[in-house]
Amino acid sequence: MGVNDRSRCPVACTLDLLGDKWTLLVVRDLLLGKTTYTEFQNSPEGVPTNILAERLKRLQAAGVVAREKYQERPVRYAYQLTDKGRDLAPVLSAMVDWGNRYVEGTIPREAIEAMMKQGR
Amino acid sequence: MGVNDRSRCPVACTLDLLGDKWTLLVVRDLLLGKTTYTEFQNSPEGVPTNILAERLKRLQAAGVVAREKYQERPVRYAYQLTDKGRDLAPVLSAMVDWGNRYVEGTIPREAIEAMMKQGR
DNA sequence: CTAGTAACTTGTAATTTACAAGTAACAATA
DNA sequence: TATTGTTACTTGTAAATTACAAGTTACTAG
Numbered sequence: 001m002g003v004n005d006r007s008r009c010p011v012a013c014t015l016d017l018l019g020d021k022w023t024l025l026v027v028r029d030l031l032l033g034k035t036t037y038t039e040f041q042n043s044p045e046g047v048p049t050n051i052l053a054e055r056l057k058r059l060q061a062a063g064v065v066a067r068e069k070y071q072e073r074p075v076r077y078a079y080q081l082t083d084k085g086r087d088l089a090p091v092l093s094a095m096v097d098w099g100n101r102y103v104e105g106t107i108p109r110e111a112i113e114a115m116m117k118q119g120r
Numbered sequence: 121m122g123v124n125d126r127s128r129c130p131v132a133c134t135l136d137l138l139g140d141k142w143t144l145l146v147v148r149d150l151l152l153g154k155t156t157y158t159e160f161q162n163s164p165e166g167v168p169t170n171i172l173a174e175r176l177k178r179l180q181a182a183g184v185v186a187r188e189k190y191q192e193r194p195v196r197y198a199y200q201l202t203d204k205g206r207d208l209a210p211v212l213s214a215m216v217d218w219g220n221r222y223v224e225g226t227i228p229r230e231a232i233e234a235m236m237k238q239g240r
Numbered sequence: 241c242t243a244g245t246a247a248c249t250t251g252t253a254a255t256t257t258a259c260a261a262g263t264a265a266c267a268a269t270a
Numbered sequence: 271t272a273t274t275g276t277t278a279c280t281t282g283t284a285a286a287t288t289a290c291a292a293g294t295t296a297c298t299a300g
Contacts, residue, residue, distance in 0.1 A: 003225040007164040010219025010226035011148050011212055019141040021257095028131050037278050044127040048258050053279060074266040076277070084222055091218060092131055094210040099130025102204055105123040106130035141288095157247050168289050173248060194297040196246065 017062055018088075022047050023055050024095070027081070027088050030065065032116055035078040064088070137182055138208075142167050143175050144215075147201070147208050150185065152232075153239025155198040184208070 006012045018024055025047065029040050040052055047055075056079060059065035064085040070078045081088075099106045126132045138144055145167065149160050160172055167175075176199060179185035184205040190198045201208075219226045 003223060008225055008227050009145075009148070009164070010216045010223060010229075012145060012165050013223040013226055014215040014219045015141050015144060019139070019144070021135050021139040024135060024139070025129075025132060028129070044129070045132050049279070051257070074277070087218060087221065090214040091211065094214045095134040096130045098207060098211060099134045101207065103123060103130060103133040105128055106133055107128050109130075169248070171288070194246070
């Protein structure tokens, strides 16, 4: 993965992969411990299914997410973050802080961290 | 600004405002000390002019950016971040780190910080 | 009086998104 | 054996958004 054609700015390059309404929500779900297509679909925001499929492919292509078959007959897949994907945690963390400070009624960080521990 | 209709997740709420390819680049430019419409347009990514106008309005409406007339005859405007806008710095900072680590050829943080000091 | 600049607005084609429905492969139940 | 259910998607299409080019307004400078 090298720079793209927009610019060599690290922010612009990051946004080329993650700059939309849905991609970082998938990463969020993965950080929360969700692993299957259906779990992502069941998140409260309700990502359209074709968008979810496309984003999972893009994230795999970018090396942020890995898909593994965890069961044959019937075949089932689990998605998980790679190191590259887990290193997006600080971006999400900063968004949680900003959202908690400036958007009234958002779920506080502590409740989110509790959900993560639950997942493990 | 309260929660929206997608969910009460602070990440989702933040993405409702900032989750696209261009908005955070405007915030980046403001953090770098740029203030005018023309300066934003001249950034290397080349934001379409109608998109730029729309994003500046949204950011103003959200209280992230303030516009002030710094000159009459001819009338000229300067945009600047509010406290709420400046508090997005950690989000951008995390993106810089991630981009620098995982996207080859991106401008290093140190060079960006040097640009900020230049601006002041 | 002509050219230039800043800050936008407008029109339209191309692209992307949202929503609904459909599909393939299998499991479980009647 | 037939029907229903589940997972992980794909496909079709209308609606919304974006990209690109051109135009507009209000001035200044020469």
